[in-house]
Amino acid sequence: MSEATSIKHQLAAASPNPLAERLKLTLNYDELSNCIRCGFCQPSCPTFKETGLEAASPRGRIALMKAVVDDLMVPDSSFQKQMDLCLGCRACEPVCPADVKYGQLLEQTRDAIEKHTDHRWWIKPIRNLAFQQLFPNQKRMRLLGSALRLFQRSGIQRLVRKSGMMNLFPETMSQMERILPEASSKGVIEQLGTYVPAAGNRKPIATVGMFRGCIMDVLFTETNMNTVKLLSEAGFDVIIPPTQNCCGALHAHSGELDQAKDLAKKNIDAFQASGVDYIISNAGGCGALLVEYGHLLHDDPEYADAALKFAGNVKDVSQMLMEKGSIPEFSIDKAAASHGQVSITYQDSCHLRNVMKAGNAPRDLMNRIEGAKLVELRGADRCCGSAGIYNLVQPEMSMDILDHKMEHVKETHAHYLLTSNPGCLLQMKLGIEREQMSGQMKAVHIVDFLYEHLANN
Numbered sequence: 001m002s003e004a005t006s007i008k009h010q011l012a013a014a015s016p017n018p019l020a021e022r023l024k025l026t027l028n029y030d031e032l033s034n035c036i037r038c039g040f041c042q043p044s045c046p047t048f049k050e051t052g053l054e055a056a057s058p059r060g061r062i063a064l065m066k067a068v069v070d071d072l073m074v075p076d077s078s079f080q081k082q083m084d085l086c087l088g089c090r091a092c093e094p095v096c097p098a099d100v101k102y103g104q105l106l107e108q109t110r111d112a113i114e115k116h117t118d119h120r121w122w123i124k125p126i127r128n129l130a131f132q133q134l135f136p137n138q139k140r141m142r143l144l145g146s147a148l149r150l151f152q153r154s155g156i157q158r159l160v161r162k163s164g165m166m167n168l169f170p171e172t173m174s175q176m177e178r179i180l181p182e183a184s185s186k187g188v189i190e191q192l193g194t195y196v197p198a199a200g201n202r203k204p205i206a207t208v209g210m211f212r213g214c215i216m217d218v219l220f221t222e223t224n225m226n227t228v229k230l231l232s233e234a235g236f237d238v239i240i241p242p243t244q245n246c247c248g249a250l251h252a253h254s255g256e257l258d259q260a261k262d263l264a265k266k267n268i269d270a271f272q273a274s275g276v277d278y279i280i281s282n283a284g285g286c287g288a289l290l291v292e293y294g295h296l297l298h299d300d301p302e303y304a305d306a307a308l309k310f311a312g313n314v315k316d317v318s319q320m321l322m323e324k325g326s327i328p329e330f331s332i333d334k335a336a337a338s339h340g341q342v343s344i345t346y347q348d349s350c351h352l353r354n355v356m357k358a359g360n361a362p363r364d365l366m367n368r369i370e371g372a373k374l375v376e377l378r379g380a381d382r383c384c385g386s387a388g389i390y391n392l393v394q395p396e397m398s399m400d401i402l403d404h405k406m407e408h409v410k411e412t413h414a415h416y417l418l419t420s421n422p423g424c425l426l427q428m429k430l431g432i433e434r435e436q437m438s439g440q441m442k443a444v445h446i447v448d449f450l451y452e453h454l455a456n457n
Contacts, residue, residue, distance in 0.1 A: 019075045019116040020068050026112045031105055032066045034098045035059060041092035041102075046383045046401050047085050055082050058092035058102050065109055080117075083109050085397060087390055088253050089350035089383035090288075103355070104295060107252050114255025131256050135214050135246040136263055138187075145218040148183030172395045172430075179429040180219070187217035188224040189240050196228050196238045204237040205324060209276035211267075213286050214246040220422050226451035227282045227317050233454060234325030238280075241270040249289040252296070253388050264293045265303055268310050278324075279310065282317045282447050284349025284421035285388060287356050290314040316352055317447060318361035318420065329455035332371030344369075344449070345377045345414035347384055347405075347428055349421035362420050362446050369453055377417075378408040386427035398427075399434075406431040409441075418446045 041058040042048050048057035055064065061082055067073040083106065090103045119127070134140050151157050160166060166174040188210070198204040208231060212224050228238050244267050248260030267290075271279050281287030289296070294308035321327055332342045344366060353359035359381070366374045385391060385401035409417060409431065417432070419425050428443040 017074050019112060020071070022112040022116060023065065023075065023109065024069050026108045027065060027069055027105060028101075028108070029069060031101050032062060032069065034100045035062045035066075036098050037063070038097060040095050040097060044091040044095050044382075046087055046089065046091070046385070047397065049382075050397060050400055050404075056085060058086075058096075058100075061086060062100070062102065062105065065105060075113075080113055083113060085394060087350075087383050087385070087387040087401075089387060090354040091350060091381065091383065094354055107257065110253070110255040111257040112255075117255075127254075131251055131254065131259055135250060136259070138214070138217075138245060141214050141218050142185060142187065145183045145187075145221075146185035148180075148218070149185050152180075152182055170395060172391070172399060175430055175433055176391075176426070179426060179433050181426075183219055184217075184221035187221055188212050188228060189242055191221070192225055192228055192240070194240050194242055196232050196240075198235050198237050199232045202235055205235040205326060206277040207237040207239060207275070208278045208280045208320065209271045209274050210238050210240045211244065211247070211279055211281045211286060211290065212240060213281075213283055216283055216286070216422055220425075220445065223282060223422075223445045223447050227280070227447050230328075230447060230451050230454075231280065231317065231320070231325075233328045234321050236320075236325065239274045239276055241274045243273075244270040247286040247289050248296075249285050250388055252289055257296075260289070261296055261300070264289075264296055264307065265300075268293065268303060268306050271310065272306060277313065278320060279314045280317050280320055281314060282420070282445070284316065284352030284356065285423055287314060287316050288351030288354075291356055314356075316356055316358045316361065316420065318365055319356070319358040322361045322364050327365075327368065330365075330369040330372075330450055330453045331455045332369065332453060341373045342371060342416070343373045343375050343412070343414045344416045344418055345375045345409070345412040346380060346446075347377060347409075347417060347419045347424055348380050349419060349424050350383050350387070352420050353381060362418070365446070365450060366418065369450075370455075372453075375412045375414050377412055379405065380408075384424050384427045384431070386421075386423035388423060391423075391427060391430075402427060402431050402434070406435050410435070410437075414441060416449060417441055417443045418449055419443070420446050 037059055039059055045057050054060040064079055068075045086106055088106055092102050166177055210228055217224055231238050246263050248263035251260040281290055291311045291314045294311040297303045297307035346362060348359055384405050385398040391398040417428050419428060425443055425445050432438055432441055432443055
């Protein structure tokens with residue numbers, strides 16, 4: 001160690017840094033120490049693959065966290081930059097021989113950083129609007145859906161596009177506007193009610209609670225409705241608790257852990273009161289936080305036990321169909337099949353695969369579709385670059401990852417690209433748009449594809 005470095009470390013120890021002190025109180029030191037620095041995580045990490053930098057790998061980020069807690073460095077802007085650069089895809093966790101809970105360490109770090117960050121004057125009100133006022137409030141999300149629907153259907157959207165106004169924004173945002181789904185002012189409850197019985201008046205296999213989400217119910221309402229109908233066809237009574245709210249995933253990943261905990265408690269209360277046997281998610285990102293409510297509320301004396309029970313009953317819709325359902329028949333109609341076998345490929349939802357451990361269920365269902373051929377996507381287990389709002393806050397890295405992903409997508413020559421998460425779906429739609437492949441391939445949520453090809457539809 002050089003004399004200058006030694007002096008820097010001594011000064012860091014002598015002058016306590018507020019963020020460093022917060023990290024010492026927040027981070028689980030035992031978990032930090034579990035990392036054996038083997039490097040098995042590096043080949044699975046998208047940001048390490050893109051940059052080749054040790055600091056941009058899970059091992060490197062854990063080393064940075066531990067160095068701060070051990071008073072070996074001050075958490076400066078470069079420290080925060082590396083924490084922000086992480087996608088939070090958690091592909092490092094399944095390959096870790098020491099079972100390090102990297103995702104939990106990352107969320108704890110981001111929470112500490114957020115509490116000690118002085119944002120630019122315009123960022124704080126935007127964060128407050130999104131995280132405190134909008135996502136947790138279903139009525140406001142409905143209003144947002146109404147406003148987006150008006151924008152899309154009134155002709156304003158066409159006018160904005162023709163005027164070239166979108167050219168004032170970064171290219172990525174302009175492209176994302178073009179692939180934005182049609183919004184809805186009415187969610188799944190408004191269109192189907194709060195209870196849908198098993199189809200055909202059968203004796204239900206189980207009663208399941210549908211988690212409708214916040215963004216899902218505004219931009220992907222049809223997917224929510226198809227999820228309910230598919231579960232009904234598979235023999236489940238479906239209840240959609242009206243008092244449920246946002247899962248809190250975007251909050252937890254963005255340094256708003258306290259708000260995420262409040263949202264978790266409300267969801268636990270809502271589903272507990274409904275008396276369902278299982279809680280069903282159709283969004284990998286949402287489901288991944290729902291199954292971790294036990295950890296999120298582990299130190300809450302009132303909710304710790306209920307959170308563990310809740311988390312143990314959460315399943316992805318594909319997982320539920322394969323494990324418990326009376327699986328209906330799926331087939332490609334003869335008109336489509338007459339042009340040759342329909343080929344489909346699949347991009348994993350990182351959180352469905354790495355956190356919920358349900359990566360095989362969607363493939364098992366796709367292999368049951370008569371007339372369809374599943375073509376495995378090379379690198380399907382690697383993040384597409386969406387990662388919640390990552391593609392908005394880290395557009396350059398996100399697009400680099402997406403462009404490399406699309407190289408593999410092209411190799412499949414598939415007609416349909418399926419996925420199990422709304423963020424992934426939008427990102428893959430964006431990739432198809434960027435590569436000018438709209439006439440060759442269509443990105444679809446697996447639930448919508450399955451429901452469209454029900455044999456008795």
